Amino acid sequence: AGPGGNVAHVGVHCYSSTDLYNWKNEGVALAISKDPTSEITDGCIIERPKVLYNAKTKKYVMWFHLELKGQGYAAARCGIATSDTPAGPYTYLKSIRPDAGAWPLDVTDDDRKGKVARDFTTGQMARDMTLFQDDDGTAYLVASSEDNGKIHVSQLTDDYLGTPGKYVRALYWSEAPAVFKHDGRYYMIVSGCSGWAPNAATIGVASSMLGKWTSLGNPCRGEPGQLKTTFESQSTAVLPVAGQPDAFIFMGDRWRPDNAIDGRYVWLPIQFENGMPVLKWLPHWDLTVFPPAPASK
Numbered sequence: 001a002g003p004g005g006n007v008a009h010v011g012v013h014c015y016s017s018t019d020l021y022n023w024k025n026e027g028v029a030l031a032i033s034k035d036p037t038s039e040i041t042d043g044c045i046i047e048r049p050k051v052l053y054n055a056k057t058k059k060y061v062m063w064f065h066l067e068l069k070g071q072g073y074a075a076a077r078c079g080i081a082t083s084d085t086p087a088g089p090y091t092y093l094k095s096i097r098p099d100a101g102a103w104p105l106d107v108t109d110d111d112r113k114g115k116v117a118r119d120f121t122t123g124q125m126a127r128d129m130t131l132f133q134d135d136d137g138t139a140y141l142v143a144s145s146e147d148n149g150k151i152h153v154s155q156l157t158d159d160y161l162g163t164p165g166k167y168v169r170a171l172y173w174s175e176a177p178a179v180f181k182h183d184g185r186y187y188m189i190v191s192g193c194s195g196w197a198p199n200a201a202t203i204g205v206a207s208s209m210l211g212k213w214t215s216l217g218n219p220c221r222g223e224p225g226q227l228k229t230t231f232e233s234q235s236t237a238v239l240p241v242a243g244q245p246d247a248f249i250f251m252g253d254r255w256r257p258d259n260a261i262d263g264r265y266v267w268l269p270i271q272f273e274n275g276m277p278v279l280k281w282l283p284h285w286d287l288t289v290f291p292p293a294p295a296s297k
Contacts, residue, residue, distance in 0.1 A: 001259055001260070001262075002258070002259055002260070002261075003257060003258060003259075003260065004260075005259070005260030005261050006045070006257055006260045007044065007045050007069075008040070008042070008043070008044050008045060009032065009042055009043070010028060010031070010032060011028045011029070011030050011031040011032045011040075011046070012028065012029050012030040012046060012049045012062070012064065012090070013025070013026075013027070013028055013029065014026040014027065014028075014029040014086070014087045014088060016086075016087065020241070021286075026087035026088075027087070027088075028088070029062070029083070029087055029089065029090050030046075030049070030062060030081050030088060030089070030090040030092065031089070032044070032046070033092075038092075039066065039068060039077075039079065039092075039095050040066070040079060040092055041069055042069075043069040043070070044066065044067060044069045045065075045066065045067035046064050046065070046066060047064065047065040047067075047128070048064060048065050048128060048129055048130065048236060049062055049063070049064040050062070050063055050064070050129070050130055050131040050237070051063075051086065051131075052131050052133050052139055052160055053086070054139075054159060054160045056137075056158060056159065057159050057160075058084075059082045059159075060082065060083045060084070060085065060086050060090075061080070061081075061159075061160040061161065062079075062080070062081045062082070062083070062090050063078050063079070063080055063129065063131055063141060064078070064079045064081075064129075065077075065078065065079075065126065065127055065128060065129050066078060066079035066095050073127065075095075076097065076125035076126055076127050076145075077095040077096065077097055077126060078095060078096055078098060078126045078129065078141065078143070079094075079095045080092075080093050080095065080096065080161055080162075081093055082161075093161065096123060096163070097119065097122055097123025097124055097125065097126060098123055098124050098126055098141060098143065098152065098154045098163040098167065099123060099124050099152070099154055099163050099165050099167050100120075100121065100122060100123035100124075100165075101121065101165065102120075102165030102167070103116070103120070104116065104152070104168050105166060105167065105168050105210060106168045106169060106212070111169070114146075115145075115146040115147060115149060116146065116169075119145075119146075124145045124146070124152055124154075124167075125143075125144075125145045125146060125147065126141070126143035126144070126152070127143065127144045127145070127148065127175060128143065128144040128175040128176045128177065129141060129142060129144070129177070130142050130177050130178055130179055130236075130237060131156075132179040132180075132181075132186075132209065134181070134209065135181075138156075138209075139155075139156040139160050140153055140154060140155055140156060140179075140209050140210075141156060141163060142154075142170075142177040142179055143177070144175040144176070144177070146169075148173065148174070148175050148193045149172065149173060150169045150170065150171070150172060150173075150174075151169070151170040151171045151174050151175075151177055151188070151190060151213075152167050152168070152169060152170070153167060153168050153170050153209055153210060153213075154166070154167035155167065155210065167210070168210050168211070168212075168213075170188065170204065170206075170213040171188065171190055171202065171204050171213055171215060173192065173193055174190035174191065174192065174193070174202065175190065175191050175192075175193055176190060176234045176235045176236060176253075177189070177190050177235070178190075178235040178236060178237050178238045178250070178251070179209075179238065180238040180240065180248050180270075182248070182272075182277065183275070184207075185205055185206070185207060186205065186207070186208065186209055186211075187203055187204070187205055187238075188203065188204045188205075188206075189201055189202070189203050189219060189238065189250065189277075190202050190203075190235065191230070191234045191235055196255045196257045198229040198230055198232050198233055198234055198254075198255075199228070199229065199230070199234075200218050200220070200227060200228050200229070200230060201218060201219055201220060201230040201235060202216075202217065202218060202219075203215075203216050203217070203218075203219040203277060204216065216276065219276075219277055219278050219279050220278070220279045220280075221273075221278050221279065221280045222280060222281050226281055230252060230279075231252070231266055231268070231279070231281050233252030233254050233265075234252055234253050234254075234255065235250065235251070235252055236251050236252060236253050237251040238250055238251065238270065239251060241290060243293055244287070244290050244291075244292075244293045245293065245294070246272075246290075246291065247269070247287075247290035247291070248269070248270040248277075249267050249268070249269060250266075250267065250268045250269070250279055251265065251266075251267055252265065252266040252267075252268075253265060253266075254266060268280070268281070268282060268285075269282070269285060269289045269290060
């Protein structure tokens with residue numbers, strides 16, 4: 001409770017469900033360390049943990065936004081941990097700044113003297129982040145970089161434990177990326193940068209994860225106040241509904257920095273209007289809002 005809850009005191013929790021309605025507490029998947037010299041010691045900042053399964057290594061790989069204790073948001077690192085099971089326990093391996101020693105695939109002359117150049121040797125900043133796994137198993141880190149000036153999309157190594165230096169710069173002045181794929185196109189919902197306060201979302205589209213990202217504007221539909229605040233939330237992930245093609249759930253956070261334990265969640269179905277993904281406020285809804293899955297042969 002209180003502002004002290006904005007830093008990590010316990011670790012990353014895991015919950016499981018077979019129907020998205022009823023949830024079981026699986027406990028602490030990644031525990032913070034009591035060692036004061038550890039990067040994930042009590043009092044560090046752990047945000048936006050995401051997990052992918054790596055079929056080659058048969059490991060569950062967790063990435064998260066890590067800020068070192070007592071340094072505010074200056075570290076801008078990614079923490080990486082692995083487990084044999086989705087609920088853990090996860091073993092913390094390391095933290096990195098992505099793509100050290102590499103220029104973006106879409107590098108410009110300005111990049112060679114701007115913030116990308118500033119962080120060229122140490123690796124690029126990574127604050128709000130998510131992971132995305134494509135149909136062929138290729139995985140990507142999508143993170144707010146350059147002091148939140150740009151979203152970076154970075155391909156991961158085959159074992160999902162690092163970045164080989166293949167990345168592009170996507171949407172401007174954005175954070176809180178959430179990515180999904182629909183009809184062969186890649187979509188990214190992001191937030192503007194207004195601290196803890198909610199603001200208007202933007203959705204971008206690309207023909208490939210490492211391609212050119214184009215803004216499509218605000219995906220929200222509704223009253224002006226809802227559009228300005230993304231229904232009082234900030235994007236954190238898009239969940240494809242298992243067994244239902246073309247069914248996606250927008251997941252948003254309602255931050256409460258003055259009383260962090262009161263932070264809440266907004267889940268809304270992503271709907272499509274003329275092929276454009278949109279969000280509309282629904283005070284009550286269930287999975288029947290999505291088209292039924294096609295009957296198996």
